[in-house]
Amino acid sequence: MKSYHGGFMGRKNIFSSNQNRYFSGGGRGKKALVLLLLVLVLGTALGAVIFKFFGERNFTSKTPIVVTETPAETPEEPVVKPEDLVEDSNHIFAAAPYAYSTKTVREWITGQVPYTGEKLAFLTFDDGPSVANTGKLLDVLKAHNARATFFIIGTSIEKNANAGDTLNRILAEGSSLGLHSYSHVYDKLYPQKTGDPLVIQEEIQKTQDLIRSTTGKANFTSHVFRYPGGHMSWKGTAEVDALLAEDGIEHIDWNAMNGDSEPTVRRPKDAAATAAFVLDSLKYTKVKDVIVVLMHDAENKGLTLEALPAVIETLRNEGYTFGILK
Numbered sequence: 361m362k363s364y365h366g367g368f369m370g371r372k373n374i375f376s377s378n379q380n381r382y383f384s385g386g387g388r389g390k391k392a393l394v395l396l397l398l399v400l401v402l403g404t405a406l407g408a409v410i411f412k413f414f415g416e417r418n419f420t421s422k423t424p425i426v427v428t429e430t431p432a433e434t435p436e437e438p439v440v441k442p443e444d445l446v447e448d449s450n451h452i453f454a455a456a457p458y459a460y461s462t463k464t465v466r467e468w469i470t471g472q473v474p475y476t477g478e479k480l481a482f483l484t485f486d487d488g489p490s491v492a493n494t495g496k497l498l499d500v501l502k503a504h505n506a507r508a509t510f511f512i513i514g515t516s517i518e519k520n521a522n523a524g525d526t527l528n529r530i531l532a533e534g535s536s537l538g539l540h541s542y543s544h545v546y547d548k549l550y551p552q553k554t555g556d557p558l559v560i561q562e563e564i565q566k567t568q569d570l571i572r573s574t575t576g577k578a579n580f581t582s583h584v585f586r587y588p589g590g591h592m593s594w595k596g597t598a599e600v601d602a603l604l605a606e607d608g609i610e611h612i613d614w615n616a617m618n619g620d621s622e623p624t625v626r627r628p629k630d631a632a633a634t635a636a637f638v639l640d641s642l643k644y645t646k647v648k649d650v651i652v653v654l655m656h657d658a659e660n661k662g663l664t665l666e667a668l669p670a671v672i673e674t675l676r677n678e679g680y681t682f683g684i685l686k
Contacts, residue, residue: 443532450582451536451686458507459536459686462584462610468650469615480650481680483508483671484614485657485664486540486586488516489526493657493665498529500665504672507535509685510657511586514542514567517574524574531575536684538584539609542566546589554596555587557603564609584685585611612685614654615645618671620664621656634667635674651680 442454451459465482467473483501488494488510501508510530517523530537541549542563549560564585572580585604591597591613601611619628619637628634642648653671655664672682 445531445577445579447579448581449686450531450538450580450584451684452531452534455507455534455536455684458681458683460683462612462685465650465652465685466610466612469613469645469647469652471647475647475650477649479678479680480683481616481675482650482652482683482685483655484511484538484586484652484685485509485655486511487513487544488657489520489523489530490516490657490659490661491520491522492659493661494526495522495529496665497657497668498526498533498535500668500672501535502533504669506672506682507533507684508682509536509538509584511538511540511584512567512571513540513544514563514570515544516658517567517570524576527571527575528577531577534684536584536686537571537580537582538586538612538685539564539567539582540586541588542570544588549588550594553594555594555600557596557600560587560600561603561607564604564607581608583608583610585609586613587611590614612652614652615647616641616651617654618664618667620661621654628663628667631663631667631670634663635670638671639674639678652685 440453442452444453445451446453446456460480460482464473468475483506485494485497485508489512494510497508512527517527520526527537541560543549549556549563568581571582572578587594587597591611597611604611616638618634619626619641620634628637638653642651645651653675655661655668655671657664675682
């Protein structure tokens with residue numbers, strides 16, 4: 361075996377300074393590397409020249425890039441039409457400008473809150489809808505550009521095959537619907553002349569449901585109630601009032617009338633006398649600039665229908681404008 365310096369196992373030391381095979385092979389690699397770099401430089405230069413003269417105008421935009429943010433989508437508001445029913449109410453949107461809070465009107469006519477505005481009249485009709493009169497009353501209101509509040513009895517709806525059409529017409533023509541119990545039976549509503557809170561509440565809800573189903577308006581709700589016979593006629597109404605207020609319902613009586621439910625000896629006999637009766641009834645109220653006029657549209661109230669044009673014009677001549685209760 362040769363010494364360590366002479367190689368190992370008889371092999372030559374490729375790292376020996378006396379052997380140049382490794383480094384001589386590296387010389388050829390350097391030439392190849394230089395040639396490759398030269399090709400890359402020339403290719404890049406040639407590409408730049410070609411792009412400059414032929415491609416710049418085709419591949420480079422002269423228009424500045426403007427980045428705009430896409431606005432966040434907002435939900436569309438539902439389109440409201442004048443003839444649409446105001447949600448959870450007893451009137452359409454077109455009637456909103458002359459629809460007044462029942463509680464506020466009650467406080468005005470009872471003197472609890474002073475009223476200082478222009479003269480207001482609220483025409484009200486109890487006991488309908490009737491086959492004989494309600495539709496014809498609507499004809500008169502429309503012809504005279506007046507509106508009213510109709511206080512509905514549940515059993516009157518059930519007796520009238522056209523009740524749905526009539527109630528929808530009341531709403532469509534800008535009047536409003538109030539509640540007047542389901543049965544209108546005094547002994548049931550006021551046992552021993554005392555209001556029964558649960559019975560009255562139940563009858564109001566039953567009438568609400570009847571109006572909804574008959575009109576097809578599930579979003580209908582009336583917040584207006586008139587006690588059959590009047591709030592002032594019965595005992596125990598404070599408890600009933602409190603219960604109804606929890607349901608968002610306010611009661612209203614009247615401070616004027618056309619006399620169509622007065623005893624026969626006092627009841628007006630013709631249209632002119634009926635209109636005069638309304639003005640004469642104001643002597644019993646301290647508040648005369650806001651009046652709620654009691655009338656009826658039951659089957660036997662033909663004179664009320666006949667007198668309505670005179671009542672409207674008489675009040676208008678006295679400076680009253682017409683509102684509805686909500």
